Amino acid sequence: MPVPGGRLTHTDRRRIAAWLADGLGYAEIGRRLGRPTSTISREVERNGTPGDYSAEHAQQAAGDRARRRKPARPAASTIDAQPSAAVRGFVDRFATLLAATGLPRMTARVFVRLLTADADGLTAADLVRELQVSPASVSKSIGYLEAMELVVRQPDSGGRRQRYLIDDDVWLRAWQADTGAHGEIAIAAQQGIEIFGADTTPGARLAKMGQFFARLSEQMRGSRLAETLGYDALTVLAALVHARRPLDLSALAIALDWPRDRTIAALDAIQRQPAVADPFLLQAIGPTTYTLTTRPDRLSPAQREALEE
Template sequence: MPGGRLTQQERQRIAAGLADRLSYAEIARRLDRPTSTISREVARNGGPHGYRPQEAQRAAGRRAQRGTPAPPRAAGAPTTTAEERIIELAVGSGLPRMTARVHVDLLLSEDGRRTAAELTRRLNVSPASVSVAVNFLVQQGYVRRERDPRGRRDVYVLDDDAWYQSVLISSRHTLASARAALTAAEELGPDTPVGQRLTRAGTFLEHVIEDMLTSANRWRPLLT
């Protein structure tokens, strides 16, 4: 499988694939690239409906020359880049801002890999802030930790299967809550108002999570 940066020809083929409504996995297969490379490339350059290969190529050239991230936007300034929009969506869903920034930086990196030192430098934050963020992401299954074979440092990796693993972890937590509610309902009396309320909530969550797990297993091949 080829490595390195995407070429202009590859970006043109990505645009053609999007125009033909091919999935990211199919585009990646035709380019012999990881699906995560295609999804990150499209996400950071306008999305599936706004992707322009020439603009994406110029943006990649600017990033290569710069080597460092753009300075943080001023308070109250409008969100303009795809990266900022994704961060705001993640924060809106409940993710702490620093955690969202780390997650999105990994998501939009060329190979989905960063060391803690790289994250600290790119985001211009303290090592402690990065440590808290990556520990949370690892616990939730969003990223995994690997040992750098060339040294003693950890490398944080966001690959395609991370999406599946994060669904599993979230589902297990919710399922545990559902079953705790059902157990409490039995202890309090299933015929009492509180018991009935807990039974309804627990049963609802249990069925929803079971459906979610079935769906995640069904669609997991899209990530490969």
């Protein structure tokens, strides 16, 4: 199983392409590869859409990015340089703020020091010396940050050590990872409402939580759905409303005169961002059949009862 945070290989990307073509969602692909769902969604969004993801193109793009950020050999005069008192003070203050958000204190210190390092990053020995902590503490913190994909490693020009650095996409990755988690919480809340019932105490709590995290996910994503994919998602919703009955994937693709993978991509987009369908909820009936229902949290039990009379 791949190490969390390790880079995707060409073989991984070929598998992702094949599984996307089979209609698998990001969560299932991530499970099969032993990767976070956010890793798979970011890989696909960075290199296309579920309908046009190419393993060869993605591999070439990843190679180009790696070459652009390959660190240069640090000048000999800077190898043993210590950060200034101002830098040390900033690292400690900023780390304290990050620790208040839930990041372990030592991990926060390592992260901020890498954040404030030069483009070539720092080695583990540099971090041990500058932060005056044990090698084990640095190693544990680096592992934590790599698992969150906030730090990347590059071989030193001598090939005997690893250098750690923050790349240009770190904030985008952190933002997207949080967004993905919020969206998954919203989906899970909707599933809980269906289990407990919207008119129960647990159902009401889950409805409020689902609404909150769905709004948060959409606000953080902004316009993350590509314009074409967003249009396709709305077209699928219109088709299901117009049909007034469940449709299987093949029937939906035929009716829309779309390739199967385009239809899968649109359905997947709706499932990943349920707020796109608001006030409806896309519901799967079996592995490939879909229908629309009203979101259980949009109407209170009293409102539903009044409408049924």
